[in-house]
Amino acid sequence: MQNKEISYILSEWSDEFNESLSKTNSLCVALFSVDKELLFATPVMKSLLKGEPSASLINPTFDKLLTIKSNKSLIFEGFLTIGDYYSINSSIVAHVFKKKDQLLIVGGADTAQLLDQYKSMQNLNQQINNLQRQLLKEKSTLENTLNQLNETNAELQQVNATKDKFFSIIAHDLRSPFNSIIGFSDLLVEQIKMKDIEGIDEYAQIIIESSNKAMDLLMNLMEWSRSQTGRMDFKPELLNIEHFVQEIIPLYDNIAEQKSITISHNLPHNISVLADKAMISTVFRNLIANAIKFTMSGGEITVSAIEQHNEILFSIRDTGVGISNDNLGKIFQLDQSCSTLGTSQEKGTGLGLILCKEFVEKHGGKIWVESEEGIGSTFYFTLPYKKEES
Secondary structure (H helix, E strand, C coil), X not given: CHHHHHHHHHHHCHHHHHHHHHHCCCEEEEEEECCCCEEEECHHHHHHCCCCHHHHXXXXXXXXXXXXXXXXXXXXXEEEEECCCCCCCEEEEEEEEEECCEEEEEEECCHHHHHHHHHHHHHHHHHHHHHHHHHHHHHHHHXXXXXXXXXXXXXXXXXXXXXXXXXXXXXXXXXXXXXXXXHHHHHHHHHHHCCCCCCHHHHHHHHHHHHHHHHHHHHHHHHHHHHHCCCCCCCEEEEEHHHHHHHHHHXXXXXXXXXXXXXXXXXXXXXXXEEEHHHHHHHHHHHHHHHHHCCCCCCEEEEEEEEECCEEEEEEEECCCCCCHHHHXXXXXXXXXXXXXXXXXCCCCCHXXXXXXHHHHHCCCCEEEEEECCCEEEEEEXXXXXXXXX
């Protein structure tokens, strides 16, 4: 029935069919003579043919088609590759007919092939979308990493600038005691040469004090350097507060006596802190030395400790000159220079307080100061504790 209808269309609608055939982009039709002359081709077929039309049939070739023997006019049915050997070629599903001295090629787009290509395009599009999402994600990650690197770089630059400033302060303050040592040593040598011994005991005392100041500063600098490079071992142990502090205070009896300063303590019995002995000893030594430095002759220093919650609160109170509000926020900062002369013109760098802060925080504690100018200062810090068995 279908063939009759097609025959009817070709006979009754020949003009209309011819017009549609000449304009269609989906139907590939070409008519050749057996002598390889192109007699007719639809527009889309013309676009596929390259150079010599008959030579554009690549697989099977024009010559191959001519050799096919068949009892019917249909001599070939399948994929026909059209193009040349120098570019990407097209394949169409085609029927090739041979009648008399002519070859008729009728082909078109294969629906199954188009569906497969469509699915492939969908998969490819999905892969592209996934790749775009992945690229966006990686771009975001890279931007975050870049921001972190920029922040870290800014922090490192700030740290380097801070340390440069800090070491310039150290170098400046080391120069003073060494100048005193060198200067008064020269005076001693000259006076001994002249056999003039008057005042040499005073010069010797100044040399000793300057040497001690330089040694204290170098010791603090060495401990700070070790803490910064991770070479200072942290070895906490149980330390009896009363015994431990009573071992440190006598180290400052001579210095306190020279300024007629009284050092007393108010310490709990049978209470131990879990602490690194060397680090906490440095904390107490620096805080007591500072208290002596800024306390006037005849003043008092009190070392106390009380139990509260799960920690011990220590305090070192003096009746010294106090700290100005401007300097209160700077004394624990490496990048701030707020060193002031003591009541006997003692010099310092503030490094001791920075060490105190680092060592206390290493134990999980806190350190702070309360002060009033002309009244005195109290330095507080906390440490974990353990009650001893009685």
